[in-house]
Amino acid sequence: PWLPAGTGDPEHAFDEKHFHTVMNDFLRALPKETRAFFLRRYWYGDSIREIADAFRVSEAKVKTSLFRTRQRLREALDKEGIVI
16 A cells, blocks of 8 residues: 555655656666557557557457566566555
8 A cells, every 4th residue: 555755654655756757767668569558558548459459469469568568567666665
């Protein structure tokens, strides 16, 4: 569990600026196609099928890419001490 900075237990406070920096760095480091899949799915809410059709790839490729990207993101957040 996390809390916005400045509220509740300081031991579990969430540093929003740090989180944004980590996320932006993570996204910038991704290959262009992988970043596009991730953003289309989790920012714009596109379905797997919509993403696959837009990029003319299989749904399996999109699913695999998203799975691996989520794993890498989890590792990056853990490395920075961010628990969600």
